[in-house]
Amino acid sequence: xxxxxxAYNQALTEKVEFVLDKLNLRGFTRWNQVQGRGSVDxxxxxxxxxxxxxxxTILTIVPDEKVAPLLERLRSLNSKxxxxxxxxxxxxxxxxx
Numbered sequence: 001x002x003x004x005x006x007a008y009n010q011a012l013t014e015k016v017e018f019v020l021d022k023l024n025l026r027g028f029t030r031w032n033q034v035q036g037r038g039s040v041d042x043x044x045x046x047x048x049x050x051x052x053x054x055x056x057t058i059l060t061i062v063p064d065e066k067v068a069p070l071l072e073r074l075r076s077l078n079s080k081x082x083x084x085x086x087x088x089x090x091x092x093x094x095x096x097x
Contacts, residue, residue, distance in 0.1 A: 001093040002067050006058045006074065007036065009045060009084035013056055016086075019073045020060065028060035042085050055085070061093055 034055040037044035045053040078086040
C-alpha cells in the first residue's frame with residue numbers, strides 16, 4: 001500500500017474527488033482551507049486580501065496498483081488547470097491498523 005498526499009487549489013475539490021471516485025478510492029482524510037505556496041512557481045494561496053485563494057489537501061492510502069492510474073489522472077487534471085495548482089506525493093505505508 002502507498003500513501004498519497006494531494007495538495008490542490010480548493011477550486012479543484014470536486015474534480016479531485018471525481019478522480020478518486022472513478023478509481024474506487026473511497027477512503028481519505030481532507031484538510032480544508034490550507035495555506036501554502038509552491039516551491040518553484042505559482043501564486044501563494046494564503047486566504048488574504050493580497051493572495052485570496054486557499055488550498056485543500058487529501059491524504060489517502062491506496063493499493064500499489066492504483067498509484068499509477070491515480071497519478072496519471074491527477075497529472076491530466078493539473079495540465080488542464082496548471083495555474084490553479086495541484087501536487088501529489090507518494091510514500092510507502094510501513095504498517096497500519
